[in-house]
Amino acid sequence: MKKISSIIFIISFWSSFTFGQTQTAAVVSVYTQGVKISPEMAESLLRIELTKSEKFNVFDKLDMLEILTEQQIDVSNCFGKNCLLNIGKIADVDKMITGSIENLGKKIVMTVKILDVRSGKYDKIAVEEFINLDTELQIMMQITLNKGLGIENDPDMLNNFVYYNLPPEAPITYAKNNGPRMGVALVTGDMSTILQADLADGGWDLPFPVLTQLGYQLEGAYLSAGNFQALIEGMVLLTGVEQGMFNPSFTFINGFRNSKNGWEFGFGPTFRFSKSAWGYYDNISAAGVHSQGSNNDIWNPLTNNNGSVLQNEPSFLTETITHANGDEVTYNVERRMDSRGPVAFSPAFVFAIGKTFKSGYLNIPVNLFLSSSKSGQFVGLSMGFNIAKKE
Secondary structure: OHHHHHHHHHHHHHHHHHHOOOOEEEEEEEEEEOOOOOHHHHHHHHHHHHHHHOOOEEOOHHHHHHHHHHOOOOOOOOOOHHHHHHHHHHHOOOEEEEEEEEEEOOEEEEEEEEEEOOOOEEEEEEEEEEEOOHHHHHHHHHHHHHHHHOOOOOHHHHHHHEOOOOOOOOOOOOOOOOEEEEEEEEEEOHHHHHHHOOHHHOOOOOOOOEEEEEEEEEEEEEEEEOOEEEEEEEEEEEEOHHHOOOEEEEEEEEEEEEOOOOEEEEEEEEEEEEEEEEEEEEEEOOOOOEOOOOOOEEEEEOEOOOOOEOOOOOOOOEEEEEOOOOOEEEEEOEEEEOOOOOEEEEEEEEEEEEEEEEEOOEEEEEEEEEEEEOOEEEEEEEEEOEEOOOO
16 A cells, blocks of 8 residues: 555656646747837847746747857748757757747737747747837737737737727828809899899999809818718808999808719808998888888988988887878888998808819819898809819
């Protein structure tokens, strides 16, 4: 019984010594391409991380250098299996560890190869792709080596550095239509009637309610994905210059454009500055006396004591007038376009749709637009041009 116990003890001791003994390994020839690290530094990184893993007794760099010098072996191009096996046999190690680090544009690809010297076969070839961060090569080396050695990596570390293949992105294209604008607009509604009225009645005596527009557009993209662009556009326009009118306007448009086919649409507020006056509409008969139910509306601007058109907003919203027939009638006071009044602020809302035509680097945007306010509408066509420059 004692003999059996002794034999079991000897076998257990010998097994623990034989199989528990840590294997030896050497690191040589780490290939690098396109990264900010030399092959020698990459080799040192791999040796450091291999030593930290405590999986092997790792040959010191200087010890390995001494063996290579004695054998007159140049490892600068020793990347193949036969060369590695030769060095491993000379150094009398169990494993030869090598690898590579390559920059492939958006990503860095790292490889670690573990070669068994006795069998002449690779135990493991681990490959990992990382986002392109040259400053984090040691962490990348640690992740790749752990993969090769079967050591579990920290999931958070993987999420921060590993490059995951994403669906291919469509190339982003841009069209920028900064440049001059010119166009023509048909005026409808009450504004059309006022523009064609006599000067004595506060009109502009125009033969047709058609006005030209000249100005400049600036734009910027706040969202761009593939061929789609979301834009903020700003325009400064002068309307009716050919009629002696000074009618500046400022327009801000939220626009959407397809850069591939050039189609776009947008909408936003516009702010005009035009002459206007406070007054009221009076119903009078053909004989010049007040008549209930008459369709003859006469505009009467409010005046000061000296007979000039009132410049400021009145403090009252109604006006009571005594007519020739003795009737007293109260009218609502309002403001409308009037060539005799001061320049005032007038808001509206604009809708536009158009297409950009291209000829080489020349862009020609053409747009149809509708600008609407309570006193009338502008319906028109505008166009411009700009040269697209290569960046």
